[in-house]
Amino acid sequence: MITMKDIVREGHPILNHSAKDVSIPPTEQDIETLKKMIQFIKNSQDEKIAEEYELRAGVGLAAPQIGLSKRMIAVHFEDFNNQLYSDGYFNPKIVSHSVEFTYLSSGEGCLSVDREVAGYVPRYARITVSAINLAGEHVKLRLRGYAAIVFQHEIDHLNGVMFYDRINKQEPFLIPEHAKACD
Ligand SMILES: Cc1nc(NNC(=O)[C@H](CC2CCCC2)CN(O)CO)c(F)c(N2CCN3CCOC[C@@H]3C2)n1
Ligand code: NI
Numbered sequence: 001m002i003t004m005k006d007i008v009r010e011g012h013p014i015l016n017h018s019a020k021d022v023s024i025p026p027t028e029q030d031i032e033t034l035k036k037m038i039q040f041i042k043n044s045q046d047e048k049i050a051e052e053y054e055l056r057a058g059v060g061l062a063a064p065q066i067g068l069s070k071r072m073i074a075v076h077f078e079d080f081n082n083q084l085y086s087d088g089y090f091n092p093k094i095v096s097h098s099v100e101f102t103y104l105s106s107g108e109g110c111l112s113v114d115r116e117v118a119g120y121v122p123r124y125a126r127i128t129v130s131a132i133n134l135a136g137e138h139v140k141l142r143l144r145g146y147a148a149i150v151f152q153h154e155i156d157h158l159n160g161v162m163f164y165d166r167i168n169k170q171e172p173f174l175i176p177e178h179a180k181a182c183d
Contacts, residue, residue, distance in 0.1 A: 002040035003053050006066050010113050016160040019062075019069040022090040024132060030072065034088035034134055037061045037074035042086075045076065058111050060150045062157030065112050073154040079146045080183070092131035092155055095140075097124035101179035104149060108163040117164040119172025122179055123152045145182040 008014055022030055044055040059077035063070045074088040102125040107118055126144040129151055133139050143151055153163060168174045 001043070001053075002036050002066060004055060004111075007111050008065055008067050010110075010162065012067075012112075014064045014067060014069055015112055015157070015162065017064070017069060018160050019064050019071045019158045021071050024090065025136060026090050026132070030070070030090070031134065033063070033066075033068065034072050034074055034090070037063070037066065037072070038076060038086065038088050038134070041074055041076040056111055060154045061111070062154045064157050064160075071158045073151075073158065075150055075154065077146070077150060083147070085147055085150070088134040089129075089131035089139075090133075092129050092151070092158070094124075094127050094152070094155060095130050096128045098126035099178055100125040101176050102145060102149065102182040103175075103179060104146075105181040105183055107167075108149075108153060110153075110163055113162065113164070117167065119164070119167035120175065121149075121153075121163045121166045122176040123149050123166070125180075125182070127152065129155070149182060 041058050041061055043049040044058045050057060060073065060075045063072040071091045073092055076086045078084050101122040103120040103122050108121045125148060127148045129141040129143060131139055
């Protein structure tokens with residue numbers, strides 16, 4: 001099982017590089033790895049397991065964070081309409097996005113960053129993502145609000161981008177034009 005010792009921390013070069021596409025169809029090993037990533041996130045949200053294994057809570061994870069420079073992400077969360085997102089994705093790609101931005105009023109954190117970084121992280125309010133899911137299906141996801149934020153945070157990791165790279169250095173709590181909080 002994946003635990004915090006498997007999570008690569010900032011400073012490790014893998015987090016600043018672009019990850020490689022997974023060859024399709026994914027190998028048994030890639031599928032196994034993605035299943036373990038989803039399981040880690042579920043475990044991190046289970047009070048007992050998280051306490052037992054000292055897991056930091058998460059709603060998403062990208063393969064570079066476990067030292068694998070491959071374009072694979074896993075998510076497990078409910079959005080504000082209680083819509084459950086629980087799956088793994090190979091080669092996720094943002095194929096279109098809104099002009100408007102959104103952000104979490106509480107800012108963001110990252111399992112690979114052992115410090116608080118204050119500030120709003122502007123993200124597209126709506127995105128369309130094409131990807132291959134764990135079941136091997138080509139899917140097109142139309143995401144907005146919280147779900148759009150989570151997926152953008154994870155896809156950023158595949159491109160070597162950390163959430164704090166997107167915070168306005170001069171004015172961390174500047175609300176970008178065309179932006180409104182998602183929560
Ligand atoms: C928003 C949030 N971020 C948590 N952590 N950070 C992460 O997930 C990082 C990824 C998220 C940071 C902002 C967008 C994506 C991990 N990242 O670094 C991967 O790249 C949470 F843990 C969390 N929730 C709310 C829902 N709750 C349900 C019950 O269980 C606890 C859980 C806590 N919400
Ligand atoms: Ni992260």
